[in-house]
Amino acid sequence: MKALVWHGKEDVRVDNVPDPVIRQPTDAIVRITSTAICGSDLHLYSKLTPIMREGDIIGHEPMGIVEEVGRDVTHIKPGDRVVVPFNISCGHCYFCDQSLFSQCETTRDTGKLAQTVNLLGRGRGASLFGYTHVYGAVPGGQAEYLRVPQAHFGPIKVPEEAQDAPDERFLYLSDVLPTSWQAVAYADVPRGGTLAIWGLGPIGQMCARIALHQGAGRVIGVDRVPERLTLAAKYGVETVDFSAVDDPARLVVEMTGGRGADSVIDAVGMEAAGSWYDSVLQTTKIQLDKRRALRDCMAAVRRGGTLSLSGVYTGPIQMFPLGDLFDMQVQVRMGQANVWRWVPEIMPLLGDDDPLGTEDLKTHTMALDDAPLGYEIFQKKQDGAIKCVLKPS
Template structure:
């Protein structure tokens, strides 16, 4: 089959790799019909190469049609249309029963000290082949795949794999009061959906912060007040809209590669020049993120407010302004999305005719799998109006 493989920094290629096979009785094989490129994939493209090997298959946002199931998969049959969550979870362990599927004890990558295995995401998370491919082996298929109805296009449902539950969790973790205010830093796919979900769940004022004109314009289409990060006085502009206090809640949907963090960028660039085993150790033990977004979130949120992190961070030595956080009495929540925890809330919004979250207009590009190298480049460089790209095998 054809699949998108990592080959080096800013180097992905579509190659022929072996077809996946059933290995365990809880496996399924799906034929992929759509697969998203995630902002987290760009971390592999740019700064996390020390944890991935040439030839590894990328992608953790797939959906498709079931081709084959193992003997212990009673909930699926060939021909079923499914979305595959990015975290691989069993559904029956202690963590899964707590609604913390991203910490599944059955698939935890204990050797790396990490939580549940993820599709297409480095040795730290199990090095499981990903879904930017024609076919995908799905472990723990007795629980993981989400059945979706026939009829509506893939772009209505594919975001159940990651984007929608990540944004839903970001908003829930932000604890936005009914009629309250929330600022969202970063208007990529997660930020866009966080804004829409916050409005859907009753926020009175949603402020989106970014520097890319197309992203700001898309957010405004959904009733979001926007602040251009390239104009001076970002924090002051947000406070001016919130009685001078700052918003009740702030969501950081940017993560480790925020613009405006030159020290962190230099550290990441220097680390990427080291031999891979050394670079991996440096990143694990002494990594520093580009922290402009989280620092701005802490500065912006009102006293007694909540900061919710959905952007991925990986640094072990990130300096945090603990005095300010303590003095402002900030609450901080974060973590990989627990996809199944939020599915019952989200799926009914996708199955009707009205599409209240506007899922069908999020993808700015739908490209053949063969165009993946181009897709990664324009997404990473924010070119050609790229906000969300779906690959079509």
Template sequence: MKAVVWHGKEDVRVDNVPDPIIQEPTDAIVRITSTAICGSDLHLYSKLSPLMREGDIIGHEPMGIVEEVGREVEHISPGDRVVIPFNISCGDCYFCDQDLYSQCETTRDTGKLAQGVNLLGRGRGASLFGYTHVYGAVPGGQAEYLRVPQAHFGPIKVPEGPADERFLYLSDVLPTSWQAVAYADVPEGGTVGIWGLGPIGQMSARIALHQGAGRVIGIDRVAERLAMASRHGVQTLDFSAVENVRDVILDLTDGRGLDAAIDAVGMEASGSAVGSLLQTTKLQLDKATALRAAMSSIRRGGTLSLSGVYAGPIQAFPLGDLFDMQIQIRMGQANVRQWTDEIIPLLTDEDVLGVEDLKTHTMPLEDAPLGYEIFQKKQDGAIKCVLKP
């Protein structure tokens, strides 16, 4: 079959690789019909290269048709239309029982590398599809076929009818955004600031408004992304056009700041010219530009919700100031299956969250290298690229 294979930093190719086969009674094989490129893939594409190996199949936002199931897989059968959550969870361990599916003990990578990357000596969470050698080294879903481990629990059966794009984002974007908003705990009618208007920021904004936030302020600098947010009711702020984002936000909020902030940027944040220089000198002091702007714009007693991915330490983290301001922080990989039952009804009859207005590019799988490039460089208006194997 054909699959998107990692060959090196900013070098992905579509290769011929062996077809996957059932290996465990809890496996399924799914023929992929749509598979999206995610902001998290951009970390693999560049920053997380040391955790990748040439030949890794990437991708973690797939859906398709079940081809074959192992003998312990009962809730899906060949021919069913399914979406595959990006985290691989057993549904029945200490953490899964608490809905902490991204911490599943059954699928955690216990290898030396995974143990070694945690500075606290505590290893890594649940395995993820197509996501490095510290998250299980599981072949990913940007491919014609996918072997789904723990398929007795993971795959979500979705109805026939609407186009794939109505359900595809159940794999990651929607539950991640739902969790970002849940963790932000915005008071009814309150104001939430969202840093980053990629797919995660876009959907977090729509979910926050749907759930009763009074005002959403979205911060980015890419014109098409600002425009998409503003047509969904977001008050937008181009951070490249102002001297200090915090000052603008304080002006908009009676000098107090936001009730809640969501960081939907993560470690790919872009900042000042000095920042970029530091980044290229590998000091990486500015990988938290968006996070710092968010932290400085929250009101006392407010909440910070991180969905953007960070790896390793952040220098000069203002812990004492957050303590003084009584800021609550919640974060983590999305516990996909915790939220999907609540989201599905918003997709089935009407497109309540406007998910059909997110994708900007549909491409054959063969064009994945181009998809990665334009998505990373934010060229050609790319906001969400969906590959069709």
């Protein structure tokens, strides 16, 4: 089959690789019809190279048609249309029982690398599709076929009555929608309160729509990419172009009566662009400065407010202003999305009226063969790229 294969920093190619086969009774094989490129894939593309290996198949936002199931897989059958969550969870361990699916004990990577990258000596969370050699080294879903481990639990069936709906209505259940839903839940926006969001990629866009849908009074969105600011404004977001102001955090504080936003979401993560800090950090490696978006989020939240991190970070951060957050009594919540935890709440919003506008997130539909171009334009924010969806079959 054809698959998108990682060859090195900013070098991904579509290669011919062996077809996946059922290896465990809990496996399924899915023929992929749609599979999206995610901001998290950009970390693999450019930053997380030490935990990638040449030959890795990337991709964790797939959906398609079940081809084959192992004997323990009973809730789906060949021919069913399914979405595959990005975390691989067993559904019945200590953590899955508490809906902490991204911490699944059954699928945690027990390899030496996964153990050593956690500075607290606690290893890594659940395995993820197509996501490095510390999250299980599981081949990903930007491919014609995907082997789905723990398929007795993971795959989400597209409802019978929605078989005519386009893939894009349901595709984002794999990641974007539950991640955004969790970010908003963790942000704990008071009813009628103000949420500020750093980063208006797919995650930030959906956080804004979900928060407004759930009764936030105001959403302020910070980014610098014109079409992303425009799309957010279309959904009622007050936008701030951070490239046009000196200090976007201070502006958000001013916009909120001098107090700061009740809740702030970091939907940027470690790809953060750093304005004037950039040159300094290249040499000093003062990491908090490098993570400018995170610093801004902390500076924009009000005392007693909540900071919700959905942007992905790895490793230690120096110069973390712990004492200031303590003084400001800020609550901080974060983590990979526990996909299945939120699916029952999101599913009713995926009807024909499409209240979250899932179908207008996609800007590019591409053949799998064009995936390398998709990565390039998505990373460089070219050609209006907000969400690229690949169509392997």
